[in-house]
Amino acid sequence: xxxxxxxxxxxGLALAGLARPALSQTNARVLRFVPQADLSxxxxxxxxxxxxxxxxxxxxxxxxxxxxxxxxxxxxxxxxTVEDDGRRWTFTLRDGPTFHDGEKIRAAxxxxxxxxxxxxxxxxxxxxxxxxxxxxxxxxRFELRLNRPFGPMLDALGKASSYPCFIMPERFASTDPAxxxxxxxxxxxYRFVADERVSGSLAVYRRFxxxxxxPVGTPSLTAGPKLAHFERMEWRTIPDPxxxxxxxxxxxVDWYENVAPDLSPLLRRARDVVMDRPDLGGTVAMLRPNHLxxxxxxxxxxxxxxxxxxxxxxxxxxMGDDRSLWQDGIGCFTPGSPMASDAGMAALTGPRSLDAARxxxxxxxxxxxxxxxxxxxxxxxxxxxxxxxxxxLRKVGFAAESATSDWATLLQRRANKGPLDQGGWxxxxxxxGGMDLGNPAGHPLLRANGDAAWFGWPSxxxxxxxxxxxxxxxxxxxxxxxxxxxxxxFFQDLPFWPLGQYLVDTAYRRxxxxxRRGMTLPLNVRRE
Numbered sequence: 001x002x003x004x005x006x007x008x009x010x011x012g013l014a015l016a017g018l019a020r021p022a023l024s025q026t027n028a029r030v031l032r033f034v035p036q037a038d039l040s041x042x043x044x045x046x047x048x049x050x051x052x053x054x055x056x057x058x059x060x061x062x063x064x065x066x067x068x069x070x071x072x073x074x075x076x077x078x079x080x081t082v083e084d085d086g087r088r089w090t091f092t093l094r095d096g097p098t099f100h101d102g103e104k105i106r107a108a109x110x111x112x113x114x115x116x117x118x119x120x121x122x123x124x125x126x127x128x129x130x131x132x133x134x135x136x137x138x139x140x141r142f143e144l145r146l147n148r149p150f151g152p153m154l155d156a157l158g159k160a161s162s163y164p165c166f167i168m169p170e171r172f173a174s175t176d177p178a179x180x181x182x183x184x185x186x187x188x189x190y191r192f193v194a195d196e197r198v199s200g201s202l203a204v205y206r207r208f209x210x211x212x213x214x215p216v217g218t219p220s221l222t223a224g225p226k227l228a229h230f231e232r233m234e235w236r237t238i239p240d241p242x243x244x245x246x247x248x249x250x251x252x253v254d255w256y257e258n259v260a261p262d263l264s265p266l267l268r269r270a271r272d273v274v275m276d277r278p279d280l281g282g283t284v285a286m287l288r289p290n291h292l293x294x295x296x297x298x299x300x301x302x303x304x305x306x307x308x309x310x311x312x313x314x315x316x317x318x319m320g321d322d323r324s325l326w327q328d329g330i331g332c333f334t335p336g337s338p339m340a341s342d343a344g345m346a347a348l349t350g351p352r353s354l355d356a357a358r359x360x361x362x363x364x365x366x367x368x369x370x371x372x373x374x375x376x377x378x379x380x381x382x383x384x385x386x387x388x389x390x391x392x393l394r395k396v397g398f399a400a401e402s403a404t405s406d407w408a409t410l411l412q413r414r415a416n417k418g419p420l421d422q423g424g425w426x427x428x429x430x431x432x433g434g435m436d437l438g439n440p441a442g443h444p445l446l447r448a449n450g451d452a453a454w455f456g457w458p459s460x461x462x463x464x465x466x467x468x469x470x471x472x473x474x475x476x477x478x479x480x481x482x483x484x485x486x487x488x489x490f491f492q493d494l495p496f497w498p499l500g501q502y503l504v505d506t507a508y509r510r511x512x513x514x515x516r517r518g519m520t521l522p523l524n525v526r527r528e
Contacts, residue, residue, distance in 0.1 A: 028230075028527045029230060029231040029232060030230060030231070030232045030233070030234060031230040031232070031233045031234070031254055031255065031522060031525065031527075032233075032234045032236055032252070032253040032254045032255070033233060033234065033235050033236070033253070033254065033255045033257065033522050034235075034236055034237070034238050034244045034247070034248070034253050034255065034256045034257055035051045035054070035203075035235050035237060035257050036050060036051060036257045036258040036379070037049070037050075037051050037237070037376075037378070037379045037407045038051065038199070038200050038201075038237040038239075038378075038406075038407055038408060039051045039052065039055050039203045039235060039237075040052075040199070040407060040408035040411055041180055041408075041411060042055065042180065042181070042182060042184055042192070043177070043180035043181050043182075044056030044060070044163065044164065044166055045116060045117060045119075045120050045163055045166075045177040046177060046178070046179075046180035047180075047411055048161075048162045048163065048432070048444060048454070049407075049411060050161075050433075051235075053161055053162070053163075053164065054520075054521055054522075055192070055203070056164060056166050057160075057164070057188065057222060057226075057521055057523065058186075058188055058189065058190040058192075058205055058233070058522070058523065059100075059166075059184055059186035059187075059188045059190060059191070059192050059205075060166035060167060060168060060186045060187050060188045061075050061076045061097070061166070061167055061187045061188050061226070062075050062076065062157065062158060062164050062165055062166055062167065062222065063075060063076050063077040063091065063110065063157045063158065063165065063167065064077055064154055064157050064158030065158055065160070065214075065217070065221065065222035065223040065224070065226075066155070066158045066159065066160055066221055066222055066223055067217070067218070067220040067221050067223040067224070067518070068220050068221050068517050068518040070155070070221075070435075071223070072154035072155060072157075072158040072223075073158070073214075073216065073217040073223040073224065074094075074214055074216055074217070075158075075214050075222075075223075075226075076093055076094060076097060076105065076110075076167055076187070076214075077091050077092065077093060077094070078092045078093060078094045078095075078140075079091075079092055080092065080154075085149065086146070086149030086150070086151070087145065087146045087147070087148070087149055088143065088144070088145050088146070089143065089144045089146075089153060090137070090141060090142070090143045091107075091110070091141065091142055091143075091144075092140055092141050093105060093106075093107060093110065093140045093141070094212070094214070095140065096212050097187060097211075097212050098187075098210055099169050099185055099186065099187050100184075100185050100186050100187070100191050100208055101169070101185050102210075103169065104139070105167060105187055106136070106139045106140075106170075107136035107137065107138065107139055107140055107141055107142040108136045108139075108142075108170050109167060109168065109169055109170045109173065110136075110142050110167055111134055111135065111136050111142050111170075112168075112170040112173035112174050113165065113166065113167045113168050113173040114134060114144075114157070114165060115134065115173070116168075116173045116174070116175070116177050117163060117165040117166075117177075118131075119176075119177055120163050120177050121156070121159075121162075121163040121165070121442075122441065122442055122443065122444055122447050123152065123155070123156035123159065123441055123442055124156065124163075124165070125447075125449070125452060126150070126441070126467075126468075126471060127150050127153070127156060130146045130147050130148045130149075130150050131144060131145075131146060131147070132145045132146060132147050133145040150471075151471070152441055152471075155441075155442075156441075156442075158222070159442060160221055160222045160435065160518075160519060161432075161433060161435055161436050161519070162432065162436045162442065162444050164222075166187075167187050168185070168186075168187070169185050172185065186208070188208070188211065188226065189207065189208055189211045189213065189226045189227065189228035189523065190205040190206065190207060190208060190228055190233060191205060191206050191207075191208045192204075192205055193205060193206055199408070200237060200406070200408070201236065201237050202234065202235065202236060202237070203234075203235040203237075204232065204233070204234055204235070205232070205233040205234075205235075206231065206232055206233075207228040207230065207231050207232070208228070211226075211228065213225035213226050213227060214226075219514075219516055219523075219524045220516065220517055220518060221516065221517065221518030221519055222518075222519070222521075225524075226523050226524065227514075227523065227524045228523070229514070229524070229525065229526035229527075230525075230526075230527075233522060236253055238253075239378035239379075241259075241260035241262075241263055241380050242260075242263070244256050244260075245259070245260070245263045245266065245267055245507075248267070248270075248273060248507055248508075248509065249267070249270050249272070249273060251272070251509065254508060254509045254512060254527075255506070255507070255508040255509070255512065255522065255525075256506065256507045256508070257506055257520050258381075258504050258505075258506065258520075259275070259504070259505045259506065259507050260380050260381075261318060261319045261320060261325065261502075262320065264505055267507045271510075272509060272510045273507050273508070273509065273510065274507065274508055274509070274510050274512070275505050275506075275507050276505065276506050276507070276508070276515060277503060277504070277505050277506070278506060278515055278516065278517050278518060278519060278520050279433060279434075279435075279504065279518060279519050279520060280503075281334065281433055281434030281435050282327075282334075282433070282434050282501045282502055282503045282504065283381075283431050283432070283433055283434070283501065283502055283503075283504055284330070284334060284431070284432055284433075284434060284437055284498070284499075284500075284501045285314060285315075285381075285385055285429065285430070285431055285498075285499035285500055285501070285502070286429070286430045286431075286432070286445060286496040286497065286498055286499055287385075287389050287427055287428070287429055287430070287496060287497040287499055288427060288428050288429075288430045288445060288454075288455065288456040288495075288496045289302055289426065289427045289456060289494075289496070289497075290417075290424065290425055290426050290427065290456055290457070291456055291457050291458040291459065291495070292417050292457050293417075293418075293419050293420070293424055293426065294366070294369065295364075295366040295369035295371065295398070295426075296371075296426060296427065298364060298366065299492065299493055299494060300360075300363075300364045301361065301364050301366050301369075302493075302494040302497075303360065303491075303492075303494055304357055304360035304361040304363075304364060304396065305357060305361075305392070305393070305396055305497060306347045306348065306357070306491075306494075306497075307350075307352065307353045307354075307356035307357040307360065308352060308353065308354045308356070308357035308358075308392060308395065308396050309348065309352070309357075309392065309497060309499075310328075310352050311328035311329065311330065311348065311498065311499055311500040312328045312500070313388060313392075314385055314388050314389075314499040314500050315327075315328055315499070315500040315501075315502055317384045317385060317387070317388045318380075318381045318384045318385060318502065319502050325502055325503050326500055326501065326502040326503070327500060327501045327502075328500045329345065329348065329349050330348075330498050330500060330501050331343070331344065331345055331348070331487050331490070331491075331498060332437075332443070332446055332486070332487050332490045332496075332498060333437060333438060333439070333443070333483065333487070334434040334435075334437045334438045334501070335434075335501055336434075337434070337437075337438035337439065338438070338439070338476060338479070338480060338483070339438060339439050339440070339479070339480065339483035339486075339487075340483075341480070341483060341484045341487055343483075343484040343485075343487040343488045344487050344488045344490065344491040345487075347491050348498070354395055354396070357396045357397075358396060358397050361396055361397045361398075362397065366398075367397040367398075368397065368398070368399055369398055369399065370398075370399045370401075370420060370426075371393055371398040371399065371400040371401070371426040371427065372400075372401055372403045372420050372424075372425050372426045372427075373386055373389055373390045373393065373400060373401070373402055373403060373425075373426060373427045373428065373429075374386070374403050374405070374410050374413060374414060374425050374427070374428040374429075375387070375390070375402035375403055375404045375405070375410075376404075376405060376406060376407045376409075376410045377404055377405070377406065378406045378407050379407050381431065382407075382429050382431065385429045385499065386402065386428075386429045387402070389427065389429060389499075390402045393427070400426075403425060410428070413425060414428060414455045415455065417457065428455070428456075429499075430445065430496070432444065432445070433519070434501065435518075435519075439470075439479075439483070440466075440467045440470050440482075440483070440486055441467075441470070441471065445495055445496045446463070446467070446486070446490070446495060447464075447467075447495075448460035448461075448463040448464055448493065448495055449464055453495075456495070456496070458493065458495040460489070460493040460495065462489050462493070463486065463489050463490065463493055463495070466482055466485055466486045466489060467486065469482055470482045470483070470486070504520075506520045508525075511527055511528045512525050512526070512527055512528075513525065513526055513527075513528055514526050
């Protein structure tokens with residue numbers, strides 16, 4: 001059955017499987033939002049999955065936010081001072097903000113939150129290596145003393161994604177981020193309603209009436225006042241794109257976060273639907289190998305895949321033939337960012353040859369090696385990209401299989417470092433927004449620091465050394481030169497395979513206004 005004709009007959013049935021409160025479709029008090037995937041993890045430092053990141057921005061505040069020009073602006077912080085040639089930073093919190101349990105947000109909470117964040121985040125790990133001491137001075141002030149200056153301090157504390165430094169109560173922030181907490185006591189504009197959560201289908205938030213937004217800045221990305229104009233927000237997980245589009249057309253939901261590309265023309269014709277593209281940085285697709293287990297623990301095996309890898313094949317599988325919606329020929333940095341270059345790119349832009357890949361794999365002695373690719377069936381783009389990746393690996397000469405599951409199961413299995421016969425994995429498709437991948441400071445998949453690296457756990461002393469040099473570079477030109485060296489080394493070590501970049505549309509009911517630019521985030525929006 002064809003998806004588009006089917007929509008006309010399914011609109012009234014779109015949410016038949018979901019429990020629905022008796023609310024008017026035009027009820028101004030409730031926003032019904034379809035996230036890109038189910039909210040399966042509540043702890044925003046336990047995963048880089050974007051549903052959890054966006055949940056984090058609803059429930060917690062950061063010390064600083066960034067606008068679409070990536071300029072840091074105060075959120076929970078009132079301000080800061082820098083002394084001792086950049087080796088002492090003192091931050092002052094705004095007076096008045098409280099957590100959702102009514103407790104005042106204190107400097108001790110901020111200190112514990114920064115410490116927890118430093119264990120996970122790429123910026124934070126670099127800051128930790130330069131940190132002599134972090135301590136609360138009093139209830140509103142805390143201090144960081146550094147052994148060496150850390151120029152991107154505000155960029156790091158204010159980053160919007162992967163991983164934001166959310167400020168949590170000290171009792172939560174003192175826990176190991178590798179063990180996700182399951183209770184949410186936030187500091188942001190919305191409260192998570194735990195007793196209404198239905199795994200796989202529904203997450204509910206209520207406006208935090210005592211929230212005090214920052215008084216400075218213009219709403220943009222995560223900067224400026226974060227406003228909750230709806231009393232209630234419902235995240236309704238609808239894995240089937242056709243059903244989600246039908247629900248939007250029928251007014252059963254208000255906002256469909258990531259529109260499936262083949263449904264964009266249909267929704268553009270819908271009179272009561274607005275198609276929008278708040279995030280112009282696009283999404284970058286990557287295939288991450290597990291560097292701890294064979295066969296991809298061998299860099300020669302990883303490199304053997306390159307001659308057969310066609311980024312255009314991956315992009316066409318999700319976006320079709322319209323090249324205005326996607327780009328191939330990309331390296332390890334976001335296209336258009338200052339660090340992007342043509343260094344080493346012949347490995348991906350030269351003639352494609354399956355025979356060359358097979359010969360290269362045979363030379364490693366690993367032809368026929370078993371490979372298990374994590375494959376989420378309920379996230380459309382990941383689903384399609386994984387099918388192409390598994391097929392490619394089979395053609396190259398691996399005994400590749402798809403380990404099919406839902407998204408929540410994938411996130412759990414992804415953390416397993418063991419071999420395949422102990423529930424481990426070999427490769428997984430990864431999608432990150434362009435903002436996360438523009439330079440080596442924040443790029444999660446470019447870190448190659450072993451067990452402390454992002455899932456897949458690559459080790460490359462040379463990549464880590466070049467990254468450290470990048471932090472010390474005196475100007476942008478020097479950073480660009482190091483960016484080229486990093487990309488050349490990248491193609492030797494291959495912490496991941498780049499698959500291309502594509503643009504994503506969001507769609508919402510006409511009458512919703514105030515959509516933030518820079519990231520699809522259901523804050524500040526209101527119904528006219």
